[in-house]
Every structure is written in C-alpha cells, then in structure tokens.
Amino acid sequence: MPILEITDVSAGYGSGPDILRGLSLEVEEAKSYCIIGPNGAGKSTLFKVIAGLLHPRTGNVVFRGESLARRRPDQVLATGVCFVPQDQALFPEMSVRENLIMGAYLVKDRSLVKERLARVYEMFPILSERAGQDAGKLSGGQQQMLAMGRALMIDPILLMLDEPTLGLAPQIAQQIFSQVEQLKSMGLTVVIIEQNAQRGLELADWGVVLDLGIVRFEGPSEGILEDPRIRELYLGKAASTGETR
Amino acid sequence: MIEDRAAVGPEPSDPEPEQQEAQRPPGPARYRWYVLAAVVVALFALPLFRPMISSYNYVLTLGALILMWVAMSSSWNILGGFAGYISLGHSVFMGVGGYVAGVLLYYHGISPFLTAPLGGLAAVALGFLAGFITLRTRGPAFIISTIALLFMFLLMTDNFEYLGGAAGLPLPALPLSQEWLRVPFYYAMLLIALGAIWTAYRVAHSKFGMGLRAIAEDEVKAEVAGVPTRLYKISAFAISAFWVGVAGAIYGYSIAFVRPTVFFTIAISAQMVLMAIIGGKGTVAGPVVGAVLIYAINELSLVAFGATEFNIVIQGTMLVAVLLFFPLGIVGTLRKMNRLPAFLNWD
Amino acid sequence: MTNVIQVAILGLLLGGVYALMAAGLTLAFGVMRIVNLAHAAFIIASAYISFFAFEKLGIDPLLSVVFVMPIMFLFGVAVYQVLFRRIEGSKRFGEMTVLLTFGIAIMVEGLLGFAFTGIYRKAAPGYANESFIVDGLFLPQGDILFIPKGQFYASLLSIVLLVALWAFLRYSQTGYAIRATTQNRAAAEIVGVNVRRVSAISFGLSTALAGASGALMSYLFPFFPFRHWQWVAVLLALVVLGGMGSMKGAVIGALVLGVASSFVVDQIGPTWGPMTFYLALFLILLIRPQGLFGKEAPA
Known part of the structure; x- marks a missing residue:
C-alpha cells in the first residue's frame, strides 16, 4: 500500500507549456527513492507539485488517502510531507536557532518544539555550535544541514530533498549522504533528486528515471545502473560527472 | 515562390477584418497610409475652416492641448x-x-x-x-x-x-x-x-x-x-x-x-502615464490613442460634473481598472486579439 | 550653543514622527514588495478622520489612534484582498504595485477633495500651541529651551508604537512569520507560513501605521487632499535612503534627516526643509544605490 500516489499529473508554470506531462508514480512507506534524469525532465517541478507550491493542471496527488492537489503549501506540510528545495530556502537574517524554530512553525506545542530542537542538535552538532549565528553566514554544507534539520522540526513522514549536495565539496557531500542514510534508518520515507546518479542510487532502494515530464523507467536501484539502455540514455553524462566529483 | 499577399495583389479598397486576422497583419498596407495621411491632412487643414467652426478658438485650443498630450x-x-x-x-x-x-x-x-x-x-x-x-x-x-x-x-x-x-x-x-x-x-x-x-x-x-x-x-x-x-x-x-x-x-x-x-506638479506627470498605459504602453500608437481618449473624457466630465475632484477620481479609477483588467492597454489588447485596425498598427 | 541644541531637539521630535510614517511604508515593501505610493494619501485620509473626530466629537487626536488604527487596518486588509491578490505572481509585480498604488492615491485624493474640498485643515487641541520650557541644567545662564508639547507627545506616541511593532515582529508567532516572509518568501511558504494571510496582515499593519501617522498629522501639520504628494516624496526619499524594506534604516534615516532638515530650516529658511530629503536621496543614489541598510540593489 503506497503512502503517496501520483496519478496522471501534468503541470507547468504560468501560461507556459506542461513540464510534467501525465506523470504517475507510487511511493511506499519507509522506502527511499532516487529520482534521476536530464535537465528539464521535471524533477524539481514534481517536488513542487507534491509540496503544494505548484498546482497540477490535471491529475491528482494522494498522500495517505488525502488529496493534496488543491492544497496550500502549509496544508500539505501539515500532513507530514516536507520539501527541502535546491537553494535550501533559509532565512538569511535569522539565527540558526530561529530558522529551526521556523521549521516548526505549524507546531503549536512549545515543549514539542524544544524536544525536536534538541534532537536536531544531536544529529547535527555543528548547528548547536552555531545556534546564534545568522543562517546567511554559514558555509554551504552547514546551510544544507540547517535546511535538513529545519525539515525535521516538523517531524515529517515523507521528506523530499532536491539535490542536497549540489555545489558541495566531495567530503562535505559525503557527510550529507551519511546523514540522509541516518534519516532512512529512522524510518523516514525519503525521496531525493541527485545529479550524482551513482551515489544517489547507491543510497536509495528504488530508482526512478524521469524524462520529458514522465517516468521513463523505475526499478530497484541496483538494476538501473546495470541496464545498458538506461546507462546510455540517461546516465551517460550524469554517471561520468559522478565519477569525477 | 510568390507570397500569398503579392499573389492576391493590391486591393486597397478592401478593409475586410479577415484580411487583418493574419499573424502580423501585412494587411492592406497602402490603405493604412491613406488613412493616416488623410488624418494628418485634416489636422493641417482644420484652421482653414474658420467660418464653419462655431467656437473657433475653443476648438483650436482643445486641438493644441490634445496634440500636446499626444506628444x-x-x-x-x-x-x-x-x-x-x-x-x-x-x-x-x-x-x-x-x-x-x-x-x-x-x-x-x-x-x-x-x-x-x-x-x-x-x-x-x-x-x-x-x-x-x-x-x-x-x-x-x-x-x-x-x-x-x-x-x-x-x-x-x-x-x-x-x-x-x-x-x-x-x-x-x-x-x-x-x-x-x-x-x-x-x-x-x-x-x-x-x-x-x-x-x-x-x-x-x-x-x-x-x-x-x-x-x-x-x-x-x-x-x-x-x-x-x-x-x-x-x-x-x-x-x-x-x-x-x-x-x-x-x-x-x-x-x-x-x-x-x-x-x-505630479498631476501632469500622472496624465502622461495614464494616457500611455490606457492606450497601451510599449506600442507606438498606444499613447496617441490614450491621449485623445483621456483628454476627451476629461473635457466631458468637466462639462458634466464641473468639479475637477470628480475628474481626478475618474482618472484614478481608470488607471486601476486598466492595470487590473487590461494591463496591455487598448492597442496592446486589440493587437493580442488580432483586432487592431491596420491604420493603428505602427509597431 | 543653546540654539544648536534647540534645533536638534526639534529635528529629533520631527524625525520621530517621520519614522512612524516611513515604518508603514517600508513594512509593505519589505514583506510584499509593494511600493505604496498611496501611503501618504492614506495618512491624509486618516488625518481627516482624526480631524473631524476632534472638531465634531471633541475626541483628542492622540486618543483617536484607538479607532483610526483598527479602521485603517481593516481598510488595508480589504485593499490587499481586492487589488493586490490579483496581481500576485505577475511578472512585473514591483512595477505594477507602483502604478496601482499611484492610481489608488489619485482616487483617494479625488474622493477627499470631493468630500472635504481643498481647504487647509488643522486640529487644534490645547497642547498644540504649548511648550515645555527647560532652563537651568547645563544651559548657560538665562538661556531656555522650548519643547513643543504637541510634537513631544507625537514623538512619544511614535516611539511607543514603533517599539510595540518591533516587539510584535520579534516575539509573536505572526511576527516571526512576517519576518520570515520578508527574508525569503519561498522559504516561508515551505515551512508552512500562509504567505497570503501574512501579506494581508502586513499590509493592514502598514495602513494602520498610516492611520496613526494621520492622527498625529491632524494637529501637527496643516493638510489638504493634494498635500499627500509632497509627503510621499519625502517618505519615499527616507525609505530609499535607509534601504528599501529595512525598518532600522527607515527609522535611522528619519531621525538623521529630521535633524538635518531642521538645521537647514534654521540656517537657510523654511522652504528649503524638504530639499534636504531630495538631495539626500540623490546623494545616496550616487554613492550607495542600495541605501544605507539595503543589501542589494532594490529590484
């Protein structure tokens, strides 16, 4: 029984063309997914649609029996679906601590916020050290950790990470990956978009290949890299850049 | 291959709207220039018809002001x-x-x-x-x-x-x-x-x-x-x-x-902006259409209501309404709908 | 020396009121990127409410903030819902807001002129023409300082309201949401802030501040409908100077320019007072286009 069902979704920006063109995908609980595909395939757009930031033109998104398609972002978040965008979307002039507290904006119970804050600090000790610093002054890796930490403040069921290691040095990226690994072990359903396909697929249970707004291929992640057609079609470039990173 | 337009040949007397439906209406180009030339000639000739115009000075003053706003x-x-x-x-x-x-x-x-x-x-x-x-x-x-x-x-x-x-x-x-x-x-x-x-x-x-x-x-x-x-x-x-x-x-x-x-005074600047936006900013003909229209409305409301305050309210309301509902202005909207008369298509 | 202190005091008192007026303007820009050219028109409209409350009902202008602010808050929320929500997400939103509020300003001006004619108004509560007199202390023998009561109370009220605003933004849940939306609208959406609701509230707050400013204006400065252009020019100069959207910048800019213009008036003449603001604006554009406390070029 999947927790997230995306059926026949098309979506685009403003009066522009469809970016997603009848995309369908099912996500099962406590599994992890890696979405790969060329630029413009609609990966980030898919996340925005799920998060309620962009309403689909047709089709539906159902999370645990509830339709998300017409909901505002805050209503989607309240159901336990959390999105960390590519640019992290932090509040640059708020402190690390304030950013984390903003992550629990929808949580009314103060003691619960405190509890989760402690848990995030435990998981990302660097954030605890920098608690009073403005988020805008953190390094790239620290900002990514803050974005992930902030997402955990809502105690999500499903976490979407859009290229969390983009622009980070290899050892920092490695650190981020191991933290994603940790989230997985906590029972979270994680969906990740990753340019470094090799690394992303190693991390995930299931691989999804997007192209031109639809799912072209999906399957157990190990299989994908062996499939010569996929390798040639979609991973040729991504995989090779993955090696050099 | 000869273009469709050339094949049909010049038909200056055919101002059918269908002709203008074409993407960027090549339209009856000559007809467009005839209309414009006629307008300009009429404007130059206007002061010559002194005996036929009852309030001569008023008409010329009005004309001069409209032309000033057009400019x-x-x-x-x-x-x-x-x-x-x-x-x-x-x-x-x-x-x-x-x-x-x-x-x-x-x-x-x-x-x-x-x-x-x-x-x-x-x-x-x-x-x-x-x-x-x-x-x-x-x-x-x-x-x-x-x-x-x-x-x-x-x-x-x-x-x-x-x-x-x-x-x-x-x-x-x-x-x-x-x-x-x-x-x-x-x-x-x-x-x-x-x-x-x-x-x-x-x-x-x-x-x-x-x-x-x-x-x-x-x-x-x-x-x-x-x-x-x-x-x-x-x-x-x-x-x-x-x-x-x-x-x-x-x-x-x-x-x-x-x-x-x-x-x-900002009111004068406001007029220029209003005229250009209502006519269609970014088009050549827009401000001309807007200036004539706004000036006419001004004169009419002045005659009808007397009070300049009311005039100001009308202007403000028009600006807000146009921005919300026709941000492209008259000329811009007509062109988008492919309904712009050829003699106003100067872009 | 005493004269210098006197002029500086008058400038600071003036600056306090300017700060309140500019705070509303900068709030609307910070949260929603709305450049509200109608802000001063709203101030004048509010001044009429306070003026007539005083003339007809004998309600003190300072006291009238109690109802002028809520009225203007609701008005602001309504304006936001009716006009700005339609153009949200439009490609040239910033430009649209300027033109739209320009139209609103013209409408308000015309309606006020229609209803109340163009004659000068000024409420005259008892304290408007009285002063506190300070002598002794550190002053040379025989010298005295005047502190006009009306301006003093006005500045006091401005400070109270600004501190209240600051505390609201700093500590309340909605305040967090407003600051978050100011800093990164997309991020605010992602953490579950209902940015539309926050925007409507912020615009309401901004017009409520215009309401309070109007109550003060009703007895501090003579006003008539057309006057708002002059005011909005001064206020916008202040806001650009401070860095658009920066509350700190607006307040500091208001105080500094309040004092500066006060000296200009004292040394050169009263008609040149507003020139201080315009010159400061051009100077700042030449040296630091993003304003004193702005971070990037205002787009």
Missing part, C-alpha cells in the same frame, strides 16, 4: 513603455522647456517659437544628468527618484527670484488679433506631436529600440546579450525628454505665463 505621452513611452522604466516625474522636462523659453522671452524678447528647440535640448541635458544618477537603480527606487526630481524643481523654481518665484513670470502675448491668436499654437503643437510620434516610431524600429525592449523584458539577460544597458537607458531618458521640453516651451507661451505649479 508628451508618446515621449514618456520611450522610457516608460519601451525600456520599462516608469517615470512619474516627467513633467519636470516640460517645466525646463517652459522656463528656458520663458526666460528668453521675458528677459531677451526672443520668441518661444524660435527657442522651443532650445527648451527641448535643455530638457535632454537634464535627462542625461538625471538619468546618470537615477538610473543607477531600477524598479521602485528609480520611480521614486523621478518623483524626487520633480519636487526638487518645484522647490527651486518656487524660491528662485530670477525665475519669478512662486508667482512665475508673466509672458507678453503674441502680437496677433484675438481671432487668429490660437492658430500658431495649434500648428506648433501639431508639428511637435508629429515629431514626437516620428521619434517614437524611429526608436521602436531601430536596434536601439530592440535593446530597450530587451531591457524591459529582462535587464540582466539584455546585458549578457551585449546590450549596453546603461548607455541605452540614459539615452532613452534623454530622448524621451526632448519633445516634452519643446511642448512645455510652447505651452507656457500659449497660456502667457510660466509658473512652478503649472509644470512641476
């Missing part, structure tokens, strides 16, 4: 419409033109009909200078600085003895009998309006105009594409000042005085 909103459009930089202080250039010609007449007795171009050049000079400073910013900050420019000039002229202070300078009337007095002003404004439209047309159809449109679309991309954005913007500011300055010179003479509150 000013067309000029405003070069910066505000093409380049997308909204100036809410454009009447400052009208004032500069008015004062330059006014001072030359008051102190040296030189007719503004001769010095009006000087007034325009002074406006251009101010445009360069002001553009140099204010165009360091974009968007709201730029708009605000144009308002500040206007108020600076109001303050300065208000307090400058040589310019007559708040009372301004009275100007001697044109040595003509009352019955012919409006004629020269009418012709001057007609020439100014044609000059302004011609300028806007030339800008719109030049590489420079393309650059301005690129700036309006996305300034960073324009810069990357090699458009010298800063130079273009400042030039657009300066060019858009010229005919406004010339019009100001003639206008001051026609009302026989120059005074700070005649020129340096």
Whole structure:
C-alpha cells in the first residue's frame, strides 16, 4: 500500500507549456527513492507539485488517502510531507536557532518544539555550535544541514530533498549522504533528486528515471545502473560527472 | 515562390477584418497610409475652416492641448513603455522647456517659437544628468527618484527670484488679433506631436529600440546579450525628454505665463502615464490613442460634473481598472486579439 | 550653543514622527514588495478622520489612534484582498504595485477633495500651541529651551508604537512569520507560513501605521487632499535612503534627516526643509544605490 500516489499529473508554470506531462508514480512507506534524469525532465517541478507550491493542471496527488492537489503549501506540510528545495530556502537574517524554530512553525506545542530542537542538535552538532549565528553566514554544507534539520522540526513522514549536495565539496557531500542514510534508518520515507546518479542510487532502494515530464523507467536501484539502455540514455553524462566529483 | 499577399495583389479598397486576422497583419498596407495621411491632412487643414467652426478658438485650443498630450505621452513611452522604466516625474522636462523659453522671452524678447528647440535640448541635458544618477537603480527606487526630481524643481523654481518665484513670470502675448491668436499654437503643437510620434516610431524600429525592449523584458539577460544597458537607458531618458521640453516651451507661451505649479506638479506627470498605459504602453500608437481618449473624457466630465475632484477620481479609477483588467492597454489588447485596425498598427 | 541644541531637539521630535510614517511604508515593501505610493494619501485620509473626530466629537487626536488604527487596518486588509491578490505572481509585480498604488492615491485624493474640498485643515487641541520650557541644567545662564508639547507627545506616541511593532515582529508567532516572509518568501511558504494571510496582515499593519501617522498629522501639520504628494516624496526619499524594506534604516534615516532638515530650516529658511530629503536621496543614489541598510540593489 503506497503512502503517496501520483496519478496522471501534468503541470507547468504560468501560461507556459506542461513540464510534467501525465506523470504517475507510487511511493511506499519507509522506502527511499532516487529520482534521476536530464535537465528539464521535471524533477524539481514534481517536488513542487507534491509540496503544494505548484498546482497540477490535471491529475491528482494522494498522500495517505488525502488529496493534496488543491492544497496550500502549509496544508500539505501539515500532513507530514516536507520539501527541502535546491537553494535550501533559509532565512538569511535569522539565527540558526530561529530558522529551526521556523521549521516548526505549524507546531503549536512549545515543549514539542524544544524536544525536536534538541534532537536536531544531536544529529547535527555543528548547528548547536552555531545556534546564534545568522543562517546567511554559514558555509554551504552547514546551510544544507540547517535546511535538513529545519525539515525535521516538523517531524515529517515523507521528506523530499532536491539535490542536497549540489555545489558541495566531495567530503562535505559525503557527510550529507551519511546523514540522509541516518534519516532512512529512522524510518523516514525519503525521496531525493541527485545529479550524482551513482551515489544517489547507491543510497536509495528504488530508482526512478524521469524524462520529458514522465517516468521513463523505475526499478530497484541496483538494476538501473546495470541496464545498458538506461546507462546510455540517461546516465551517460550524469554517471561520468559522478565519477569525477 | 510568390507570397500569398503579392499573389492576391493590391486591393486597397478592401478593409475586410479577415484580411487583418493574419499573424502580423501585412494587411492592406497602402490603405493604412491613406488613412493616416488623410488624418494628418485634416489636422493641417482644420484652421482653414474658420467660418464653419462655431467656437473657433475653443476648438483650436482643445486641438493644441490634445496634440500636446499626444506628444508628451508618446515621449514618456520611450522610457516608460519601451525600456520599462516608469517615470512619474516627467513633467519636470516640460517645466525646463517652459522656463528656458520663458526666460528668453521675458528677459531677451526672443520668441518661444524660435527657442522651443532650445527648451527641448535643455530638457535632454537634464535627462542625461538625471538619468546618470537615477538610473543607477531600477524598479521602485528609480520611480521614486523621478518623483524626487520633480519636487526638487518645484522647490527651486518656487524660491528662485530670477525665475519669478512662486508667482512665475508673466509672458507678453503674441502680437496677433484675438481671432487668429490660437492658430500658431495649434500648428506648433501639431508639428511637435508629429515629431514626437516620428521619434517614437524611429526608436521602436531601430536596434536601439530592440535593446530597450530587451531591457524591459529582462535587464540582466539584455546585458549578457551585449546590450549596453546603461548607455541605452540614459539615452532613452534623454530622448524621451526632448519633445516634452519643446511642448512645455510652447505651452507656457500659449497660456502667457510660466509658473512652478503649472509644470512641476505630479498631476501632469500622472496624465502622461495614464494616457500611455490606457492606450497601451510599449506600442507606438498606444499613447496617441490614450491621449485623445483621456483628454476627451476629461473635457466631458468637466462639462458634466464641473468639479475637477470628480475628474481626478475618474482618472484614478481608470488607471486601476486598466492595470487590473487590461494591463496591455487598448492597442496592446486589440493587437493580442488580432483586432487592431491596420491604420493603428505602427509597431 | 543653546540654539544648536534647540534645533536638534526639534529635528529629533520631527524625525520621530517621520519614522512612524516611513515604518508603514517600508513594512509593505519589505514583506510584499509593494511600493505604496498611496501611503501618504492614506495618512491624509486618516488625518481627516482624526480631524473631524476632534472638531465634531471633541475626541483628542492622540486618543483617536484607538479607532483610526483598527479602521485603517481593516481598510488595508480589504485593499490587499481586492487589488493586490490579483496581481500576485505577475511578472512585473514591483512595477505594477507602483502604478496601482499611484492610481489608488489619485482616487483617494479625488474622493477627499470631493468630500472635504481643498481647504487647509488643522486640529487644534490645547497642547498644540504649548511648550515645555527647560532652563537651568547645563544651559548657560538665562538661556531656555522650548519643547513643543504637541510634537513631544507625537514623538512619544511614535516611539511607543514603533517599539510595540518591533516587539510584535520579534516575539509573536505572526511576527516571526512576517519576518520570515520578508527574508525569503519561498522559504516561508515551505515551512508552512500562509504567505497570503501574512501579506494581508502586513499590509493592514502598514495602513494602520498610516492611520496613526494621520492622527498625529491632524494637529501637527496643516493638510489638504493634494498635500499627500509632497509627503510621499519625502517618505519615499527616507525609505530609499535607509534601504528599501529595512525598518532600522527607515527609522535611522528619519531621525538623521529630521535633524538635518531642521538645521537647514534654521540656517537657510523654511522652504528649503524638504530639499534636504531630495538631495539626500540623490546623494545616496550616487554613492550607495542600495541605501544605507539595503543589501542589494532594490529590484
């Protein structure tokens, strides 16, 4: 029984063309997914649609029996679906601590916020050290950790990470990956978009290949890299850049 | 292969709307020019029909004012419409033109009909200078600085003895009998309006105009594409000042005085903006249509309600309504619907 | 020396009121990127409410903030819902807001002129023409300082309201949401802030501040409908100077320019007072286009 069902979704920006063109995908609980595909395939757009930031033109998104398609972002978040965008979307002039507290904006119970804050600090000790610093002054890796930490403040069921290691040095990226690994072990359903396909697929249970707004291929992640057609079609470039990173 | 249009051959007498449905209506090009030429000839001939016009002076005064607004909103459009930089202080250039010609007449007795171009050049000079400073910013900050420019000039002229202070300078009337007095002003404004439209047309159809449109679309991309954005913007500011300055010179003479509150008030700038937006900013014909329409509405509401306050409310409401429902203005909306009459398609 | 202190005091008192007026303007820009050219028109409209409350009902202008602010808050929320929500997400939103509020300003001006004519108004509560007199202390023998009561109370009220605003933004849940939306609208959406609701509230707050400013204006400065252009020019100069959207910048800019213009008035003449603001604006555009406390070029 999947927790997230995306059926026949098309979506685009403003009066522009469809970016997603009848995309369908099912996500099962406590599994992890890696979405790969060329630029413009609609990966980030898919996340925005799920998060309620962009309403689909047709089709539906159902999370645990509830339709998300017409909901505002805050209503989607309240159901336990959390999105960390590519640019992290932090509040640059708020402190690390304030950013984390903003992550629990929808949580009314103060003691619960405190509890989760402690848990995030435990998981990302660097954030605890920098608690009073403005988020805008953190390094790239620290900002990514803050974005992930902030997402955990809502105690999500499903976490979407859009290229969390983009622009980070290899050892920092490695650190981020191991933290994603940790989230997985906590029972979270994680969906990740990753340019470094090799690394992303190693991390995930299931691989999804997007192209031109639809799912072209999906399957157990190990299989994908062996499939010569996929390798040639979609991973040729991504995989090779993955090696050099 | 011969183009469809050529094959059909010229059919100047066929203004069927279907003909204009075509993507960028090549339309009956000749018919378009006939209409325009007829309008221009009629405008030139208007003062000749003196016996047939009951309130001759009123009609000529009205005509001159409409033409002045056509000139000013067309000029405003070069910066505000093409380049997308909204100036809410454009009447400052009208004032500069008015004062330059006014001072030359008051102190040296030189007719503004001769010095009006000087007034325009002074406006251009101010445009360069002001553009140099204010165009360091974009968007709201730029708009605000144009308002500040206007108020600076109001303050300065208000307090400058040589310019007559708040009372301004009275100007001697044109040595003509009352019955012919409006004629020269009418012709001057007609020439100014044609000059302004011609300028806007030339800008719109030049590489420079393309650059301005690129700036309006996305300034960073324009810069990357090699458009010298800063130079273009400042030039657009300066060019858009010229005919406004010339019009100001003639206008001051026609009302026989120059005074700070005649020129340096935001209401005058507001009119230019309103006319260009309602007509369709960024199009050549838009400001012309807008000026005629708004001026007509002004006159009618003045006759109907008398009170100028009501007039102001109508203007504000129109601006809000057009922005919300027809942001492209009359010409822009018609063109989008492919319903624009060919004789108004000057882009 | 005493004169210098006197002028500085008057400037600071004036600056306090300017700060309140500019705070509303900068709030609307910070949160929603709305450049509200109608802000001063709203102030004048509010001044009429306070003026007539005083003339007809004998309600003290300072006290009238109690109802002028809520009225203007609701008005602001309504304006936001009716006009600005339609253009949200439009490509040239900043430019649209300027033109739209320009139209609103013209409408308000016309309606006020229609209803109340163009004559000067000024409420005259008892304290408007009285002063506190300070002598002794550190002053040379025989010298005295005047502190006009009306301006003093006005500045006091401005400070109270600004501190209240600051505390609201700093500590309340909605305040967090407003600051978050100011800093990064997309991020605010992602953490579950209903940015539309926050925007409507912020615009309401901004117009409520215009309401309070109007109550003060009703007895501090003579006003008539057309006057708002002059005011909005000064206020916008202040806001650009401070860095658009920066509350700190607006307040500091208001105080500094309040004092500066006060000296200009004292040394050169009263008509040149507003010139200080315009010149400061052009100077700042030349040296630092993003304003004193702005971070990037205002787009």
